Amino acid sequence: MMKRLGMWRWSAWMPLSAMLLACAGGSPVPVGAQIPPSLPAISGDTLDPNWIPAGFGTLRQDDIALKTSPSAGLQVRAIPLEERFIRLLSPDSYRALRELVAGNERKLQAIRERNRLPNYSIWYVSFFALEQGETRFSPQEFIITNTGRDFRPLDMVPLTPGFGEYRLRQREVQSALLVFDGQLDINQPVTAQMESVQSITDWSQVLQRVERERALVRSRAGAVKR
Template identity: 75%
Template sequence: MNLRTLRSMGALALLTILVACASAAPIPAQVTTGAPPAGQAGVSGDTLDPNWVPAGFGTLRQDDIALKSSPANGLQIRAIPLDERIIRLLSPDSYRALSELQASKRTALLAVKERNRLPAYSIWYVSFFALEQGETRFSPQEFIIGNGGRDYRPLDIVPLTPGFGEYRLKQREVQSALLIFDGQIDLNQPVTAQLESVPSVTDWNTVLQRVERERALVRSRAAAKR
């Protein structure tokens, strides 16, 4: 066997080893695009949604995006839409808290979707708080969201606090749950809430103006960071 043949065989062996190593190399991790949770109302599922912004750059407080209502007997209600396009405008700690809250109830929320056969749903974090002494009763099934000329009642309820199902409060006590509504609720349009025929005191148009301002600021902060 001559020298030229040996060199050819050596080159072929080296090429074989390189190909084998390349085949065994790990596949790079897929880049996360920040797509919204599947089934959430009105979300396109990609980053082309003009209302979609990166998380971690917001400064809003939960009260800045909440619907508030004060029906009779000293009962106070706060309802926050858990829509990614809105809660990403919250401060990092608030956003993380609400995201982890949803994640902790993922199994229950998937079960709700299976029961109701919903293509999309609107999840609201609703808290009931009692001011007056004695016992204050509340009925989450009567918490109605008005939007687009329609009234939406909860399709299902996922309790968050022990004793929520008793539907009564002691003074200064808070009971909370995730209320799941039809995904046709459009948060870009006026939204109202009512309980016992008492409308919410929050002007949603003011909330939308606040949201739009913060959305522009978040884009600016994210661009500067990049």
């Protein structure tokens, strides 16, 4: 029974993905298609073993998400917007997340200028309420533990109206881009906690999934070139 309940709870995120695609605009891009030139170019070292071409991934957003449930009524999902990860997503999800960052680039640049760190780790974080009535949340309490450190958000860019009220009605979603110190390395073990409750995601399984998909993406891209 509990297993079924857990499956039902996380399935509630599906409308959020659709909402993100609608905000980004455009129709789904078929696997193997080129990402539209309207997206800002991102340079990469093609000798980097983690670097892959865009447009060949098949993963879902949930496949690379870090999830936690600090209470029975609140669920949190965080997706790292690292290019080498999001290129493994299906083309429509990849495009939506890229456009999400591009559309908020001016606000993100202001955060970079305020903090003056060499680099940053940006996460797309959503808070979802299950219970009736009002559920409160504090994004500053969403802490990521990695490389022996606890990383707290340096700043955030709200994405949904009313995010700054830090409260949810039943089945409401509030989302933001949370910005962390770039020393956070998502290629290493990662856990999250909120209100002292640890994440329910096994990040080692996420990394295994990512490695498998990287190999498949290279294979698909190679087949197209031939």
